[in-house]
Amino acid sequence: MQVRRIVIAGGGTAGWMTAAGLSKLLGPLGLDICLVESEQIGTVGVGEATLPHMRFFNRTLGLDERELMAFTNATFKLGIEFRDWARIGDSYVHPFGDYGPADQEIPFHHVWHRLHAEGRAGRIDDFSLPVRMSERGKFDFPSTDPDNLLSTFSYAYQLDASLYAKYLRRFSEANGVRRIEGRIMSVERNGDSGDIRALALESGERLEGELFIDCTGFRAMLIGKEMGAEFDDWSNWLPCDRAIAVACEMAGESVAYTRATARPAGWQWRIPLQHRTGNGHVYSSDCMSDDEAADILLGSLEAKALGDPKFLRFKAGMRPKQWVGNCVSIGLSSGFLEPLESTSIYLIQAGITALAELMPSGGVDTRDIEEFNRVMQLEYDRIRDFLILHYHVTERDDSDFWNYVRTMSIPDSLREKIELFRSRGVVQEYKDGLFLHPSWVAVYLGQRVMPQGRDPRADAMDEARLNEMLDLPAQIERKLDPCAAHEDAVKSYCKPRMAAPS
């Protein structure tokens, strides 16, 4: 059946990103897109911290960055600081950018490995412009000149995800998306094909369509409950299954990075926006009670809490079949890999992109379904390995949780990656997947996986070139000296939209 009407079930970040993306990308098709959501049902509001890919999504939509940042009270994000992950007292930044100079004959970390072993170089962080920019509390925009050191990084945002959804709702409605307020009471199926025919709302209204997109979050009302898509449980590798979130007043200056501090049974996030700081504690319920987790979170806030803590339950994993029949899941209904590396919004974006590319031109075709599911499985698998790495390569033995993750069996795909890096400093490369070379280097080295050997070409590098490399930290500092403080950069670029909301 020709797809003419698309029904998006659920608002929130996933729903409105999907509505915005499809209405923009598929606008010329004149499709009828409607989104049904209920104000009575809260949204998780995933992803206060984001990844640089989001900028490309926003650019595709034609959004004004200043306006968007002002509306969502956003700050810039240059990376994530990890505290206490390998050992208590450790700290490193996973930057959105490279280590080393703009032009590299071989991956820079091999050169650093040599210089470090010879006692000529300290932290690899000093060779990364985005790390130092984060640490010095500064910000400037990347350069498009590949010879400029400022071309060696990218940036994302720390924003209020619920306001981002509101912003996209405004965009989507202006783009022709119909919003329907209502609760979904039942799902009508086609008896022969099993496809969804319509959603029946509490009001009695029926929403018919040819394609249904499940953005109902963890409830997975369509893809899970109705279409029966199974869920692959990955909680044996990613055992955190609870989160508590609470915002607090600003304390001190806002910084251009998210902080992830390891805790006895998980970790705690700190995300500074323009007007408040988002905080959350992610933990394993097998190793810690909710009360204890809440005490840890509330006891470590830097300033007064804004409202009551919000408790979330989840299970790490994904649905291998995220498109079944005429139902596609996007967002938490398709899977969740916990918020550690801010991948939720990226996975929404990946789903929208794949769906737009595979949007049926006639009826739904099984070949499109298989391709969509293959692409999304690859995304999830590779992110999964990267997340497990953070937990597994630790020396911590101070709690049951860390003893478990340190000693658990891990996927073969990750075991091979770690073995390769540990022995020879090689980062296993792939074409499709979110986290690339520098990200893996950041976490390996940040969590004390020091390679036994290195690329022999680093040992053959001549002294003049090595001296150029050794001068890099000074060049970076000189480059950063005139950059504005992050907070000033945000203020001058985009003033906040509103006073701190309750």
Place this chain on the structure above:
Amino acid sequence: MSRTVFILGDTVEAWATGLYVRRVLDKLVDNVVIAPSAEHRTSEPSALVAPPQTKRFFSSLGLTEEILFREAGASFLLGAEIRAQETFTLAYGQYGVPANSVPFHHFWMRMMDVDAAAPFDHYSFGAELARSGRFVHPSPDPKRIESSFDYGYTLEGTAFGACLRAQALSAGVMQASAQDIEEVSPWLVLDCTGRESRGNWVSWPDLPESFSVDEEVSEEPSGNLSVYTVQRLADGVSICLHPRKPTVTRRLGISAGGECRTGRSEAPWRGNAVSLGGSACQLPGLHSPQFLLLHAQLDLLASLLPAENVAVDVVAAEYNRRATRMMDNVADFDALALTSLKKAGLWRYSAPSLARKAEQFVSRGRPVTYDDELYSEQDWIAAFIGAGFLPERVSPLALAAPLEAVERNYEGLRRAIVQAASRLPDQQQYLDHLLSIQQGAPNAV
């Protein structure tokens, strides 16, 4: 222990490898020794194809365009002319231009549906240049149509072999006998004999079990220098290559019982020995991926060279994982090329990787590529269309654009291509001009 690299074989690949090791890994090795022997000698092709990707390889070898022209009989190569039921030019570079992020071939399919499209390769500037036998170097200005193509070289086999050998010896590569090898413990052995390496040999289900070079004829130069032609014969394939001289016609037998067993090594790196080129992989090679593969294998090897205190097994496993994937991807491309000479569009592939590619392309024109691909998405799109695989559906976004505007835009592009190409010199003229400059007597072009 001294780090001595032994390279086995007296092949173009062996000398290229020796030169690569000396140029790129010079400080890491003490000695590079090539050990040719009668046992290792294979017949060398009279002409070779170097696709655009190998320009970086030649650069790392220190082989400038000037050297290739002066010493290796090089001509510029713009692609292949596939002579099947219809003739198709598989050019290096872009076909059409995308609109609103929708690739060109979707719009082309839409025009095809209303009989308003010229052949696909008429929307490629590189293909137009190739057909007309003209050439200039690509423009660096991305806004110009003359920037939308790429080029490689066709090389005269014997001359190129001699050039590589001279360059390698000059760079410090030494020669030894096979007996010498037995007396010294090498750090690394690189098998470039061109013969199937020992160990398990994996065949590809979509390629013939074996092939043979039944005949190779060198004649006075004739035909279009800018392309090599591939044509189906009753029992094989004819490939005609055009270095500046001579014109070389090679007849490949692709029926059972050929002297070369098609396939690849299951593990090209074992212990301290690595099989490269033809020792690691035997393909009918309609698009002559020899240098493409060798370059990729050497770069991969360089990035995984054994380090002090590191078990070789770890890097060898990674090399084998990636190198075999590269070879499998190239084999898929070769299988598709063979298909193009058969009845178009009726092929079913057995290799899951190629089957998925074909299925997705036929389904909706979606190019699927994997890790460690040596051919680009554009290469695959052109190869599929050239082979007669046409998408059953096009992007709905291509359908949304007004047909009249689509036709007008792409007809404009086609005319612009023809006009721009018509202003350019014939390749032979261009080559004469370049050669005269090299010799200090420039001619106007």
